[in-house]
Amino acid sequence: MEVTTKSMPYDAWKDNEYIEKLVKELQDNGTNVIVGSLDKLINWGRSNSLWPLTFATSCCGIEFVSLGAARFDMARFGWEVARSSPRQADFMMVAGTIVNRMVPVFRRLYDQLAEPKYVIACGSCAISGGPFLKSYHVAKGIADIVPVDVYLPGCPPRPEAMIYAIMQLSRKIKVERFFGGVNRQEKQQEFLREHPVAGVND
Amino acid sequence: MATIQDKIAALCPEAQFEQADVLQVTVPEAKWHDLAVALRHDADLAFDYLITIVGMDWQESMGCIYYMMSTSRGNETLAVKVIAAGTRKSPYLPSVFDVWAVATLYEREVYDFFGIIFVNNPDMRRLFLSIDWVGYPLRKDYDTDPKLNPISTESERQSDFTDTWTLEKGKLVKNEVRVFQPEDFVVNIGPQHPSTHGVLRFRTCIDGETIKKIDVYMGYIHRGIEKLMEGLTYPQCLPFLDRMDYFSAQNYHSGMCRLVERAAGIKISRRAEVIRVMMDELSRIASHCLFMGTFCMDLGATSMLFYTLRVREQILDIMEKTCGARMTFNYPCIGGVMQDLHPDFQKDVKALLEIIPANIKEYQKLFTGNVIAKERMVGVGLLSKEDAISYGVTGPSGRASGWSCDLRKIRPYSIYPELDFEEVLATEGDSMARFNVRLHEIEQSAKILEQLVDNIPEGEYCVKVPKVIKLPAGHWFEMTEGCRGVLGIYLESDGGTTPYRVKLAPPCLPLAGVVDHITEGMKIADLITIGGSLDYIIPDMDR
Numbered sequence: 216m217e218v219t220t221k222s223m224p225y226d227a228w229k230d231n232e233y234i235e236k237l238v239k240e241l242q243d244n245g246t247n248v249i250v251g252s253l254d255k256l257i258n259w260g261r262s263n264s265l266w267p268l269t270f271a272t273s274c275c276g277i278e279f280v281s282l283g284a285a286r287f288d289m290a291r292f293g294w295e296v297a298r299s300s301p302r303q304a305d306f307m308m309v310a311g312t313i314v315n316r317m318v319p320v321f322r323r324l325y326d327q328l329a330e331p332k333y334v335i336a337c338g339s340c341a342i343s344g345g346p347f348l349k350s351y352h353v354a355k356g357i358a359d360i361v362p363v364d365v366y367l368p369g370c371p372p373r374p375e376a377m378i379y380a381i382m383q384l385s386r387k388i389k390v391e392r393f394f395g396g397v398n399r400q401e402k403q404q405e406f407l408r409e410h411p412v413a414g415v416n417d
Numbered sequence: 418m419a420t421i422q423d424k425i426a427a428l429c430p431e432a433q434f435e436q437a438d439v440l441q442v443t444v445p446e447a448k449w450h451d452l453a454v455a456l457r458h459d460a461d462l463a464f465d466y467l468i469t470i471v472g473m474d475w476q477e478s479m480g481c482i483y484y485m486m487s488t489s490r491g492n493e494t495l496a497v498k499v500i501a502a503g504t505r506k507s508p509y510l511p512s513v514f515d516v517w518a519v520a521t522l523y524e525r526e527v528y529d530f531f532g533i534i535f536v537n538n539p540d541m542r543r544l545f546l547s548i549d550w551v552g553y554p555l556r557k558d559y560d561t562d563p564k565l566n567p568i569s570t571e572s573e574r575q576s577d578f579t580d581t582w583t584l585e586k587g588k589l590v591k592n593e594v595r596v597f598q599p600e601d602f603v604v605n606i607g608p609q610h611p612s613t614h615g616v617l618r619f620r621t622c623i624d625g626e627t628i629k630k631i632d633v634y635m636g637y638i639h640r641g642i643e644k645l646m647e648g649l650t651y652p653q654c655l656p657f658l659d660r661m662d663y664f665s666a667q668n669y670h671s672g673m674c675r676l677v678e679r680a681a682g683i684k685i686s687r688r689a690e691v692i693r694v695m696m697d698e699l700s701r702i703a704s705h706c707l708f709m710g711t712f713c714m715d716l717g718a719t720s721m722l723f724y725t726l727r728v729r730e731q732i733l734d735i736m737e738k739t740c741g742a743r744m745t746f747n748y749p750c751i752g753g754v755m756q757d758l759h760p761d762f763q764k765d766v767k768a769l770l771e772i773i774p775a776n777i778k779e780y781q782k783l784f785t786g787n788v789i790a791k792e793r794m795v796g797v798g799l800l801s802k803e804d805a806i807s808y809g810v811t812g813p814s815g816r817a818s819g820w821s822c823d824l825r826k827i828r829p830y831s832i833y834p835e836l837d838f839e840e841v842l843a844t845e846g847d848s849m850a851r852f853n854v855r856l857h858e859i860e861q862s863a864k865i866l867e868q869l870v871d872n873i874p875e876g877e878y879c880v881k882v883p884k885v886i887k888l889p890a891g892h893w894f895e896m897t898e899g900c901r902g903v904l905g906i907y908l909e910s911d912g913g914t915t916p917y918r919v920k921l922a923p924p925c926l927p928l929a930g931v932v933d934h935i936t937e938g939m940k941i942a943d944l945i946t947i948g949g950s951l952d953y954i955i956p957d958m959d960r
């Protein structure tokens with residue numbers, strides 16, 4: 216099965232192995248015909264209208280603004296509805312450095328996102344701390360704070376790269392499964408159990 | 418210079434003078450407050466603009482260096498060095514919050530980084546770090562063990578109180594005072610709010626719809642750049658400048674390069690100077706364009722963003738061809754610039770200059786003349802010239818209040834003295850003026866580019882510099898006109914390859930510091946207009 220998005224030929228992707236692995240996992244678990252097509256329908260809907268949360272802490276956020284403007288125009292892909300409230304957004308593009316003081320706020324925003332929710336770690340700061348790795352007040356990547364779906368390297372990543380990353384995300388959503396089997400949701404729950412926040416997860 | 422020196426010597430006989438790049442006076446802590454009052458109010462001194470307070474840890478002692486400028490007397494600068502009294506555990510200095518309004522904020526910053534207590538400062542809280550933070554990070558003996566200050570997803574402890582310290586019979590006494598009264602109605606805005614332009618938080622006390630007081634809460638993007646720089650060589654320090662105010666990346670970068678070049682005695686070629694100035698002005702246009710877009714978006718006019726970003730993208734293309742990046746260029750380097758201009762550069766700049774006048778006309782048609790825009794901006798967020806100086810509000814925001822603070826004019830550096838352009842000033846001091854000043858600055862920057870585009874001299878773009886750059890022991894201070902105001906850089910070297918201390922005094926910190934003053938008595942909806950028109954960049958103020 217070739218999983219791709221409408222605007223991207225399958226061979227143009229740089230890393231088809233991982234998606235093939237995901238597909239194989241999915242097929243190995245076996246699918247009920249009715250449930251399978253329901254899954255497909257849901258995934259089709261979800262993957263084509265990804266709404267981002269307006270969230271940016273620093274430099275990378277400006278490229279996200281460029282992405283929204285006329286030249287790169289993310290409206291072409293149905294992602295332009297950037298929401299200011301996490302309750303209405305589907306995914307969070309973590310554009311910028313996350314520092315100690317921001318961590319609880321960031322985690323709260325993530326917790327407030329409605330399910331299903333996704334995270335893109337955008338830029339080297341979000342991935343590892345980037346140029347500020349040795350700082351006393353910077354989180355060394357967001358992977359310890361929230362589960363991450365797509366990593367997008369760059370300092371800052373170009374808007375084209377951001378498009379690629381969001382497409383990767385929508386491709387990943389296409390091979391998800393919402394009924395039965397071990398799916399992403401469960402892995403996410405497991406992560407949250409391992410990284411609890413008082414008052415939220417108890 | 419002699420008169421200032423004589424005057425200060427008469428006021429304070431113990432003062433010691435040292436002529437570095439800026440005249441530096443060392444005074445004892447006990448005399449400092451009286452001298453500060455005299456420096457500020459004496460007509461022959463009149464140092465009314467406090468540029469920055471540099472906290473210092475010299476290991477055997479701690480203290481501060483105050484950089485100030487006299488706006489009425491030819492923009493002369495002076496540095497005052499004061500060694501803190503008390504023990505290393507609790508060093509203290511008298512506060513000068515009653516002399517310069519911005520000192521309240523600067524002293525909080527020094528307290529946060531060095532633990533120096535400012536006696537009588539009405540608000541001695543930490544600024545960027547949490548209340549429970551262990552240690553003072555910029556001290557040389559700071560314990561960096563992450564176990565002491567772990568990253569936690571639990572909400573930070575909040576407090577309604579702040580401290581003030583008084584000196585009673587030579588002993589420090591701490592008093593708790595309330596930031597807000599128990600009956601106050603406080604609304605929290607931010608840190609994740611679309612109109613704060615980043616992660617800034619306002620604790621806003623309102624009475625009905627009227628703002629009574631705003632407590633600006635920073636540090637949500639404090640990245641510890643100053644400390645990081647202490648462990649890096651001079652060329653390695655440079656990329657951080659791009660990541661503070663990312664719109665002034667070129668300006669900040671060349672400012673720091675100029676400082677290191679001056680300290681190391683490197684003279685760069687004229688070609689490099691011209692390239693740097695051109696890049697600075699291109700950045701200024703791009704930055705002001707983005708300001709207009711986001712500001713109008715804050716006011717509800719989203720379409721403006723698309724118009725202004727069109728020009729910005731064109732500039733980014735020019736930069737990308739030469740520098741290889743759309744942002745965080747890392748282009749100027751010690752000795753000149755990283756690489757030569759792209760062959761298309763002149764052609765592209767000319768194409769840009771051609772479209773700018775038409776674009777400005779369009780912006781004015783679209784927005785400036787709009788009735789709703791006028792209603793929301795005219796007379797909103799008034800800032801007088803005196804307050805602008807006292808709060809250290811520089812850049813276009815300061816010039817909108819009538820303060821002539823454009824360093825390119827008042828303390829020209831690089832090739833600016835040879836260029837023909839005007840400093841844009843307005844007198845109204847409201848949001849509309851701040852908007853208009855930026856709009857006209859685009860025209861002036863275009864004028865500068867016009868003069869230079871056909872006059873880029875031949876020569877090397879980067880002179881030969883030693884592989885390892887070592888600075889002699891000493892200290893230097895440099896100011897640069899960024900897109901949002903004055904960036905002050907203080908550099909102290911102990912003779913090695915890494916700086917002993919770098920202090921970055923960004924323009925956006927005072928811009929945020931003035932919010933409380935400027936919004937008092939305004940309506941809550943105007944907070945967005947005012948904040949937008951001041952145009953602060955959060956990573957710049959937090960560093």
Ligand code: SF4
Nearest residue numbers: 274338339340370371
């Ligand atoms: S990855 Fe680079 S551009 Fe992005 S926030 Fe970090 S420092 Fe800024």
